[in-house]
Amino acid sequence: MAPGRKPKVPSRTTTNQTSRKGSQSTQESPETVAFPVEVQQMLLDAFRRAFPFDEHHDVKAAIQQVKGRLFLRDFTAAFSNQDYLDAYALRWSASRALGYSDVFLHGDLQEVWLGGATSVATAHEPQSTSATTVACIGGGGGAEVAACAVAARSYSLSKVEVHAIDIADWSNCLTKLENALSTPPPLSAYASERLKAANKPLVMRDQLEVRFSQHDILSVTKTDLRDLLGGVHLCTIMFALNELFSTSISRTTAFLLALTDIMQLGSWLLVVDSPGSYSEVKLGQGQDARTKQYPMKWLLDHTLLEVASDENSKWKKHVADESRWFRLNPSLKYTMELENMRYQIHLYQRIGEAR
Numbered sequence: 001m002a003p004g005r006k007p008k009v010p011s012r013t014t015t016n017q018t019s020r021k022g023s024q025s026t027q028e029s030p031e032t033v034a035f036p037v038e039v040q041q042m043l044l045d046a047f048r049r050a051f052p053f054d055e056h057h058d059v060k061a062a063i064q065q066v067k068g069r070l071f072l073r074d075f076t077a078a079f080s081n082q083d084y085l086d087a088y089a090l091r092w093s094a095s096r097a098l099g100y101s102d103v104f105l106h107g108d109l110q111e112v113w114l115g116g117a118t119s120v121a122t123a124h125e126p127q128s129t130s131a132t133t134v135a136c137i138g139g140g141g142g143a144e145v146a147a148c149a150v151a152a153r154s155y156s157l158s159k160v161e162v163h164a165i166d167i168a169d170w171s172n173c174l175t176k177l178e179n180a181l182s183t184p185p186p187l188s189a190y191a192s193e194r195l196k197a198a199n200k201p202l203v204m205r206d207q208l209e210v211r212f213s214q215h216d217i218l219s220v221t222k223t224d225l226r227d228l229l230g231g232v233h234l235c236t237i238m239f240a241l242n243e244l245f246s247t248s249i250s251r252t253t254a255f256l257l258a259l260t261d262i263m264q265l266g267s268w269l270l271v272v273d274s275p276g277s278y279s280e281v282k283l284g285q286g287q288d289a290r291t292k293q294y295p296m297k298w299l300l301d302h303t304l305l306e307v308a309s310d311e312n313s314k315w316k317k318h319v320a321d322e323s324r325w326f327r328l329n330p331s332l333k334y335t336m337e338l339e340n341m342r343y344q345i346h347l348y349q350r351i352g353e354a355r
């Protein structure tokens with residue numbers, strides 16, 4: 001779901017040629033996946049348990065309804081009832097959760113999770129002080145929440161507090177997903193004691209805390225934005241910033257400038273979006289000769305590294321990659337089709353003087 005403004009439309013970069021059912025691209029070699037396939041399967045199983053459509057609820061019909069409304073950009077109708085929200089999470093958030101987990105666990109993001117000012121930790125030694133706090137702009141669909149659970153497990157974090165912020169009411173979906181991620185899967189009554197002892201959830205219940213706020217992020221006042229984002233260690237905007245810029249360059253710029261004022265020194269901003277021409281913003285309408293296409297990454301860098309910085313730098317860019325792939329393991333099993341994920345990634349750290 002696009003952050004605070006419009007839901008995420010299934011990406012044009014995840015078409016049949018990149019689906020698990022199709023063949024992988026021959027032009028680019030698969031990249032190393034940062035977490036074990038066993039954990040990937042546990043994540044998919046959690047989504048399947050969280051959103052168990054029964055015979056009275058036709059999940060395929062619900063998915064088609066959502067897909068059709070998203071295609072028409074009728075976002076209000078696309079998420080007009082709980083079945084549609086659950087269907088979206090089951091069909092699209094699960095794939096994205098795998099990709100986002102891989103993003104979080106890649107080497108160039110380890111410092112975000114393990115290098116916080118509040119603690120010193122390694123992948124084998126859990127943090128012993130305060131929780132890692134994460135705000136996910138547009139994170140209502142659950143993909144970011146699930147990926148944070150994988151990060152908590154993989155980095156042995158003592159606790160991750162995730163605050164998802166979105167324009168539609170995803171609260172019920174996130175409650176179900178949080179429970180599925182932190183509850184062991186059901187076993188047969190005849191399961192052996194060995195199986196029962198080994199049956200663990202993806203993440204322990206006290207390692208993950210999820211809360212949700214329903215807001216249009218472009219309409220939130222700076223005071224309210226401070227309440228939402230003040231003190232967070234990591235803010236994510238996943239497959240959403242281009243949609244925000246397309247809605248309004250001026251309002252999105254104002255949001256990023258307010259975010260700059262609010263984010264504490266040493267905190268991080270992670271932006272992931274569709275690569276290349278799929279993330280371009282048009283300025284001007286129709287046949288207007290002044291119409292120009294601006295790459296989202298240029299608008300982002302211009303806002304954070306030039307406009308926001310003024311005379312003193314406010315952000316340092318740590319990662320900039322215009323095209324990466326997360327490719328699915330063919331052994332994964334799921335009730336829905338899954339897609340590989342191609343994306344661009346930008347990671348910034350808040351530096352300089354706080355205002």
